[in-house]
């Protein structure tokens with residue numbers, strides 16, 4: 001059965017309520033069956049210092065994803081990919097019947113041209129950009145000046161994304177949420193210690209089983 005899957009890659013250092021809210025709002029706007037959170041082993045553009053252990057980031061993601069259509073995935077860790085273009089190439093090969101759309105916050109758009117093989121990435125799956133308060137100008141600049149400009153689709157057609165051929169990018173205006181992991185780490189630098197013991201359970205079990213089947 002064809003499934004419509006949104007992919008939200010992130011450091012999740014830690015996961016927070018805006019990740020959940022934006023995922024569910026995007027799912028409603030795009031008609032998604034599931035949103036997979038791809039917990040990154042290490043964003044190549046972010047410093048390693050201050051990055052909590054992978055197991056704690058994964059556990060915080062599972063906690064936030066509970067009782068929802070969000071599935072938490074450690075597939076990048078399993079595949080050994082840190083670059084999104086590599087991850088997408090493998091995922092689309094492994095799941096030929098799924099339709100994927102890449103989700104990202106507005107802050108990420110300004111950096112997108114620094115990603116490895118970003119044009120190839122954009123040609124692999126459509127992209128949905130989710131509004132983030134405080135970053136509108138950066139995203140707008142990237143939107144009007146970048147190569148992606150000519151591929152912008154109207155937000156009113158967002159539910160039709162499976163009919164688009166990539167590159168295609170849609171900007172979704174979602175309810176604003178100012179939560180950020182930076183702010184949460186500043187308030188609670190040792191948040192990851194709460195996850196040091198119990199890193200099992202929660203959402204993601206289905207996806208893990210599915211990955212196991214596909215990865216052998």
Ligand SMILES: Nc1ncnc2c1ncn2[C@@H]1O[C@H](COP(=O)(O)OP(=O)(O)OP(=O)(O)O)[C@@H](O)[C@H]1O
Nearest residue numbers: 010011012018104105108131132177179180181182
């Ligand atoms: N409040 C938010 N509104 C919209 N998008 C968000 C929000 N918080 C995070 N995102 C998006 O979620 C994805 C993963 O984000 P990430 O795990 O880096 O969280 P973060 O809060 O941006 O972290 P940090 O403050 O450490 O950079 C990115 O695409 C990011 O743009």
Ligand SMILES: O=C(O)c1ccc[n+]([C@@H]2O[C@H](COP(=O)([O-])O)[C@@H](O)[C@H]2O)c1
Nearest residue numbers: 009010011040043045083084085115116
């Ligand atoms: O592929 C790249 O070159 C690349 C560079 C920077 C970030 N990314 C991805 O962007 C996603 C968001 O990362 P972050 O750390 O801002 O949450 C996450 O999936 C990263 O792997 C990917």
